Amino acid sequence: MNNHKFFFIFLISSISLTAYSQGLLEEKVNFTRQDTLRGSITPEREWWDLTYYHLDIKVDPDNKFISGKNTVRYKVLENDSVMQIDLQPPLKITKVVQNNTELEVKHDGNAHFISLKENQNIDDILSLDVYYEGNPKEAVRAPWDGGISWKKDNNGNHFIASSCQGLGASVWWPCKDHMYDEVDSMLISVNVPSKLTNVSNGRLRKVEQIGDTKTYSWFVSNPINNYGVNINIGDYAHFSEVYDGMAGNLDMDYYVLKDNLEKAKVHFKDAPKMMKAFEHWFGQYPFYKDGFKLVEVPYLGMEHQSSVTYGNQYMKGYLGNDLSRTGWGLKFDFIIIHESGHEWFANNITYKDAADMWIHEGFTAYSENLFLDYYYGKEASAEYVIGTRQLIKNDRPIIGFYNVNKEGSGDMYYKGANILHTLRQLIEDDEKWRKILRKMNVEFYHKTVTTQQIENFISRETGYDLTEFFNQYLRDTRIPTLEYSINKKELKFRWTNIIDKFDMPVQVKIDGKEQWLFPKSEWKTMELETKNAPLTIDPDFYIYSKQI
Numbered sequence: 001m002n003n004h005k006f007f008f009i010f011l012i013s014s015i016s017l018t019a020y021s022q023g024l025l026e027e028k029v030n031f032t033r034q035d036t037l038r039g040s041i042t043p044e045r046e047w048w049d050l051t052y053y054h055l056d057i058k059v060d061p062d063n064k065f066i067s068g069k070n071t072v073r074y075k076v077l078e079n080d081s082v083m084q085i086d087l088q089p090p091l092k093i094t095k096v097v098q099n100n101t102e103l104e105v106k107h108d109g110n111a112h113f114i115s116l117k118e119n120q121n122i123d124d125i126l127s128l129d130v131y132y133e134g135n136p137k138e139a140v141r142a143p144w145d146g147g148i149s150w151k152k153d154n155n156g157n158h159f160i161a162s163s164c165q166g167l168g169a170s171v172w173w174p175c176k177d178h179m180y181d182e183v184d185s186m187l188i189s190v191n192v193p194s195k196l197t198n199v200s201n202g203r204l205r206k207v208e209q210i211g212d213t214k215t216y217s218w219f220v221s222n223p224i225n226n227y228g229v230n231i232n233i234g235d236y237a238h239f240s241e242v243y244d245g246m247a248g249n250l251d252m253d254y255y256v257l258k259d260n261l262e263k264a265k266v267h268f269k270d271a272p273k274m275m276k277a278f279e280h281w282f283g284q285y286p287f288y289k290d291g292f293k294l295v296e297v298p299y300l301g302m303e304h305q306s307s308v309t310y311g312n313q314y315m316k317g318y319l320g321n322d323l324s325r326t327g328w329g330l331k332f333d334f335i336i337i338h339e340s341g342h343e344w345f346a347n348n349i350t351y352k353d354a355a356d357m358w359i360h361e362g363f364t365a366y367s368e369n370l371f372l373d374y375y376y377g378k379e380a381s382a383e384y385v386i387g388t389r390q391l392i393k394n395d396r397p398i399i400g401f402y403n404v405n406k407e408g409s410g411d412m413y414y415k416g417a418n419i420l421h422t423l424r425q426l427i428e429d430d431e432k433w434r435k436i437l438r439k440m441n442v443e444f445y446h447k448t449v450t451t452q453q454i455e456n457f458i459s460r461e462t463g464y465d466l467t468e469f470f471n472q473y474l475r476d477t478r479i480p481t482l483e484y485s486i487n488k489k490e491l492k493f494r495w496t497n498i499i500d501k502f503d504m505p506v507q508v509k510i511d512g513k514e515q516w517l518f519p520k521s522e523w524k525t526m527e528l529e530t531k532n533a534p535l536t537i538d539p540d541f542y543i544y545s546k547q548i
């Protein structure tokens with residue numbers, strides 16, 4: 001292995017590969033008031049429900065400056081008079097106005113508490129305007145250390161993009177920065193110098209020329225999570241196609257730097273291939289009304305809803321590398337497939353709390369091998385997901401800490417994928433498994449969810465009580481180990497490194513014949529037909545084994 005490749009594998013292992021989550025994946029157990037204000041449904045959040053945003057801003061690339069306002073429309077659920085809006089320094093709220101009256105704002109770090117003067121009557125639909133300005137945090141190493149990337153393209157034109165998962169959308173615009181409450185619809189108006197184009201989520205509603213600037217207004221008609229909202233500003237070329245999908249015609253638009261236009265027209269053929277495979281496995285694309293876009297950005301990429309960002313340098317694999325080391329990872333562009341998979345798991349089905357982030361990343365990492373399954377078959381799919389086990393650390397549980405915006409281990413990606421791959425083996429019915437994945441995207445369509453809801457759903461649909469299965473793999477770092485011994489015609493076996501009551505069956509071959517074992521923590525004995533018959537364990541199960 002050459003030094004470059006070794007460094008690459010070490011690096012991606014250190015940052016948990018595809019961990020596009022800023023400020024996440026860092027070990028932290030001492031939480032502050034700010035963590036609680038960000039990560040919990042505070043009293044100042046729970047009494048009102050988001051219905052609409054109009055983010056109306058001016059971006060000044062030369063000075064790396066943003067100014068403007070966010071109009072927040074909401075429904076009153078309970079009588080209250082203090083509202084929490086989040087915005088991270090060095091950005092500042094300059095004023096908040098409701099019905100032409102400026103309101104008092106008390107600042108507590110990233111949280112800002114607005115004292116309302118109007119009566120907030122239950123079921124009222126009200127709005128206020130939050131004005132702000134400043135130089136937002138500049139992304140140091142996007143998307144892992146996010147914020148705004150202020151770059152230049154090869155022709156010296158400004159090339160700008162936002163990325164803020166984990167770090168929070170409040171790093172660049174004022175909002176209700178918690179995942180439990182998604183806004184129902186949103187208008188994003190971004191003013192930029194005339195020679196540049198801004199691409200955001202949803203559909204382009206209008207372009208207005210204002211002096212030597214242009215304002216691009218994009219409308220999102222579906223619920224959207226905060227970190228899914230994005231701005232992408234550059235000297236873009238545009239091309240498109242219409243995909244004949246499950247819900248009819250789907251507009252697929254592509255925005256790339258002008259120098260990359262011809263290259264992108266060839267390379268982005270992975271996008272309709274992705275759509276075909278994922279509609280097969282997961283059901284219809286969740287955002288037909290808003291269309292689908294791939295947008296080139298100056299960082300690796302991220303799952304912004306209906307505006308998926310791309311920076312994989314027009315290579316197959318992950319920057320030209322196969323994360324599984326099997327060869328299958330070079331059959332597709334990793335960013336196109338992985339980040340688009342998030343349209344189903346992250347943007348359609350969204351976690352309520354960062355502790356449950358595996359719902360996004362485990363299922364989406366699993367989507368990579370389902371893409372392979374669709375085009376190259378089940379064996380290729382299995383080889384790929386098994387190959388990614390080398391990247392699992394088992395350093396800490398996948399489930400994180402609740403109410404403090406803290407996810408679990410970066411193993412949520414490929415351990416998560418292997419958990420789901422193991423589940424597929426337990427079901428023994430690929431069509432049933434596909435129906436479960438599709439039904440999940442119907443039952444939780446445009447909803448925020450908890451891990452417990454997902455676990456209960458899968459248990460119900462499979463017909464198995466998977467309580468101990470999920471507790472073992474999501475909440476414990478140990479991998480079940482099948483200990484066994486063969487003495488003449490006797491096989492003894494048991495589980496070790498397990499939680500109480502874990503009793504998952506496992507498929508093996510004994511003397512070449514497939515059969516199931518049903519181990520428990522106590523030794524069990526089986527009589528063999530052949531003396532000292534060899535035993536091999538199905539590698540599709542994510543377990544360890546030890547012959548005694």
